[in-house]
Amino acid sequence: MTRTLFALAICVCSPMAVCQDNSPDLVVNGSFEEIDDAGMPVGWSTWLKELPEPDCISVDDTFAHSGERSLKISHRKPTSYSMMDQRVDFEANKHYIITGWIKGDDIKPGAGAMLARLYIGKEGGGTFKVSRTFSGTFDWSFIEIGPFPVEGRTWLSLIPYLHQSTGTVWFDDLTFREVTEADLARIAQKRARDRALDDLMVVEATAREHDADDVIPDIQALRARIQAADDLPTSLDVKQGPPYFPLHEDVFKLMARVNRAAWKRPPPNVYARWADPYSDVAPVFATGPGRGFGTFHFIDMLKGEVEPACLRLTNLTEAAQPVTVHAESLPPAEALTWRLLKYVPTLGGLIIADPLPKIASGAGPVEIILPPGMTQDLWLVIDSAGIDPGRYRLLIDVTIGEKTQTRRANVVVHETALPDELDIHTFAYAYTTWELLKDRIPQSRADLRAHRINTYVIHGAFTPWPTFSDAGEWQGLDWSAMDDQIAMHPGAKCFLIWPGMEMLDRVNRVTPEGGPEYPSAEWRPFAGRWAKELAEGMAERGFDYEDWALYIVDEPSAARAAMARTVGEAVDAADPDIRIFENPYGAATEADMELMGPVVDIWCPSLDTAKDERLTFCRESASEVWMYQVLGKTSSPLRAFRIAFWEAFAKDLRGFGFWDYADTGGSVWDPWDADRHDYAVVYDGAEDELIPSKRWEAYRDGAEDHALLTLAAEIDSVQPLLGRVLENQDAATLADARRQLMRAVR
Numbered sequence: 001m002t003r004t005l006f007a008l009a010i011c012v013c014s015p016m017a018v019c020q021d022n023s024p025d026l027v028v029n030g031s032f033e034e035i036d037d038a039g040m041p042v043g044w045s046t047w048l049k050e051l052p053e054p055d056c057i058s059v060d061d062t063f064a065h066s067g068e069r070s071l072k073i074s075h076r077k078p079t080s081y082s083m084m085d086q087r088v089d090f091e092a093n094k095h096y097i098i099t100g101w102i103k104g105d106d107i108k109p110g111a112g113a114m115l116a117r118l119y120i121g122k123e124g125g126g127t128f129k130v131s132r133t134f135s136g137t138f139d140w141s142f143i144e145i146g147p148f149p150v151e152g153r154t155w156l157s158l159i160p161y162l163h164q165s166t167g168t169v170w171f172d173d174l175t176f177r178e179v180t181e182a183d184l185a186r187i188a189q190k191r192a193r194d195r196a197l198d199d200l201m202v203v204e205a206t207a208r209e210h211d212a213d214d215v216i217p218d219i220q221a222l223r224a225r226i227q228a229a230d231d232l233p234t235s236l237d238v239k240q241g242p243p244y245f246p247l248h249e250d251v252f253k254l255m256a257r258v259n260r261a262a263w264k265r266p267p268p269n270v271y272a273r274w275a276d277p278y279s280d281v282a283p284v285f286a287t288g289p290g291r292g293f294g295t296f297h298f299i300d301m302l303k304g305e306v307e308p309a310c311l312r313l314t315n316l317t318e319a320a321q322p323v324t325v326h327a328e329s330l331p332p333a334e335a336l337t338w339r340l341l342k343y344v345p346t347l348g349g350l351i352i353a354d355p356l357p358k359i360a361s362g363a364g365p366v367e368i369i370l371p372p373g374m375t376q377d378l379w380l381v382i383d384s385a386g387i388d389p390g391r392y393r394l395l396i397d398v399t400i401g402e403k404t405q406t407r408r409a410n411v412v413v414h415e416t417a418l419p420d421e422l423d424i425h426t427f428a429y430a431y432t433t434w435e436l437l438k439d440r441i442p443q444s445r446a447d448l449r450a451h452r453i454n455t456y457v458i459h460g461a462f463t464p465w466p467t468f469s470d471a472g473e474w475q476g477l478d479w480s481a482m483d484d485q486i487a488m489h490p491g492a493k494c495f496l497i498w499p500g501m502e503m504l505d506r507v508n509r510v511t512p513e514g515g516p517e518y519p520s521a522e523w524r525p526f527a528g529r530w531a532k533e534l535a536e537g538m539a540e541r542g543f544d545y546e547d548w549a550l551y552i553v554d555e556p557s558a559a560r561a562a563m564a565r566t567v568g569e570a571v572d573a574a575d576p577d578i579r580i581f582e583n584p585y586g587a588a589t590e591a592d593m594e595l596m597g598p599v600v601d602i603w604c605p606s607l608d609t610a611k612d613e614r615l616t617f618c619r620e621s622a623s624e625v626w627m628y629q630v631l632g633k634t635s636s637p638l639r640a641f642r643i644a645f646w647e648a649f650a651k652d653l654r655g656f657g658f659w660d661y662a663d664t665g666g667s668v669w670d671p672w673d674a675d676r677h678d679y680a681v682v683y684d685g686a687e688d689e690l691i692p693s694k695r696w697e698a699y700r701d702g703a704e705d706h707a708l709l710t711l712a713a714e715i716d717s718v719q720p721l722l723g724r725v726l727e728n729q730d731a732a733t734l735a736d737a738r739r740q741l742m743r744a745v746r
């Protein structure tokens with residue numbers, strides 16, 4: 001194929017078709033056609049003083065995606081790292097898209113390699129975005145980053161690179177363009193179209209599985225209508241949930257017909273059955289009689305625990321159905337809370353069952369409208385704190401129109417009680433400064449306690465820092481912000497005081513202005529004095545050394561690991577009883593770990609690294625080992641939030657923290673409105689309301705499971721049950737293990 005023909009083919013298939021307005025390209029010489037006297041590309045620089053290999057960066061005239069030239073980066077040594085850099089300036093508060101083309105020849109990774117990719121850097125050298133990584137040999141491939149909002153930013157760095165790898169990479173036609181309102185509308189319509197088509201695919205697969213052949217032509221006709229539609233919505237009502245628009249509702253109506261085909265006898269209008277609350281569910285959901293566990297359910301609980309039960313409802317008609325649910329015979333009504341599991345979209349094009357707004361308490365009745373064809377979970381959350389131990393029969397009437405179906409459950413509340421304080425440390429970086437919490441601080445603190453959080457990270461803005469007179473004399477620590485934090489968290493098991501030494505030059509807040517600087521020998525006594533007074537102040541407030549720890553830097557590796565060591569030594573010299581906490585993840589090398597080992601008392605490695613030699617090292621070099629995880633919206637409630645507690649128990653990890661309780665980019669409901677993942681496990685409801693998610697409920701249930709395991713620790717059957725849960729990682733195995741453990745500890 002000649003170059004011209006190849007270029008033509010690309011025009012046809014380029015994903016840029018989504019952005020038709022073609023606003024001006026902000027990259028200078030993104031096609032690498034212009035070169036200076038030294039043969040280097042105009043507009044680009046290498047920030048390296050010296051290249052790792054002579055001529056490893058060049059402009060190549062053998063291969064080009066367009067024009068005659070491209071950027072070539074080539075390494076012979078697997079340790080080499082080279083890049084080009086261009087700062088791109090733009091207007092704030094708009095959306096942009098970055099595109100480019102990349103070609104590779106025999107790219108092979110060295111140790112810790114990031115291979116070849118396009119990296120977008122922000123001020124201070126941090127990562128803004130990255131393309132996917134490329135390795136091996138491949139022809140010109142399209143890279144696209146965005147569209148993304150830049151919010152207040154006015155510049156970014158475009159950095160094509162080859163990182164610690166041998167081989168050759170070429171880059172060409174790098175562009176950076178504003179995405180207009182019209183483009184954004186088209187992108188939103190594409191999202192709506194993809195949602196409907198993805199759901200229709202499930203309908204079609206189910207139709208083929210159920211032999212619902214008569215529905216297939218209608219599925220194909222609807223697909224054609226969705227593909228051809230030119231009036232799709234440019235925004236989805238993410239709070240309301242699916243179906244999002246009339247053609248989407250047509251997909252759901254077909255789902256009703258397909259699910260009905262599975263019934264050999266006349267189907268009910270709404271099929272209601274018990275399901276495990278932590279099993280997977282989706283709005284278009286293949287179902288049929290006898291799937292799942294149907295009409296009868298057991299719930300075993302410790303005294304003082306909370307546990308959900310779940311009624312899964314499927315509308316088998318093409319009309320919306322009002323459903324009334326009422327609990328007839330029951331444990332005390334005060335123990336019951338009804339929550340409806342709603343669906344929200346994710347950035348990756350998925351739809352997940354996550355928010356759990358409260359819709360009623362007590363016996364009911366609960367009334368919901370189930371859209372055509374939709375499957376939705378109704379949770380009945382039981383709190384056994386106010387229930388006397390014993391066996392209760394629960395009758396749930398589900399009424400649709402004139403017809404009532406009754407679903408039965410046995411609730412057993414065991415004599416054995418959940419301890420008031422958990423053995424394991426639980427924390428969620430639940431800063432009072434998060435946007436989502438600013439007006440909901442008391443609610444959030446109560447919600448954290450209700451979800452068994454007992455340990456709080458107190459960040460640098462609340463750290464008791466020393467104050468100095470104008471002459472630079474030490475005036476003691478300012479406890480005002482810390483005292484407020486202590487007052488907000490009564491009964492806390494532990495405070496992790498994170499001064500955030502690695503940020504904003506905070507490491508030098510222990511010395512007066514113009515005084516000695518980190519890491520000089522003169523700086524150290526100041527750090528020591530600060531730590532000593534911190535411990536004295538905590539003691540005055542009733543906190544022993546066991547009740548708090550100093551979390552010097554976050555996620556230490558490289559320079560941060562060195563800082564943890566240096567600060568840690570100064571702290572140890574001043575007061576060796578102060579406990580030092582650090583949370584390394586995959587970026588921390590063996591050398592980083594060994595550097596910090598002598599000063600760390602509590603290791604909190606990321607769970608994925610809490611294994612093998614790393615875990616052995618942590619156990620041997622510190623008195624306690626905890627773990628943490630960074631969990632996103634699509635992390636599995638069952639596995640990442642609940643069963644992770646079983647893994648913590650199996651490995652004797654004494655803490656489980658996760659990022660994050662309330663960190664969001666813009667609205668927690670909307671995955672597209674800001675350039676930051678919505679990590680939060682709670683949603684904003686009415687003015688002062690915080691709506692829990694399925695993930696957040698799973699965390700509480702995991703913490704309670706951990707308490708059950710602790711109670712059962714001496715029982716022979718605990719190890720095989722634990723092993724089975726960790727191996728199978730499913731809801732049914734977990735429920736069975738819980739039941740057996742409860743019977744063993746009573």
Ligand SMILES: [Ca+2]
Nearest residue numbers: 031066067069
């Ligand atoms: Ca070119």
Ligand SMILES: [Ca+2]
Nearest residue numbers: 665666667670
């Ligand atoms: Ca958001």
Ligand SMILES: [Ca+2]
Nearest residue numbers: 306307701704
């Ligand atoms: Ca529970």
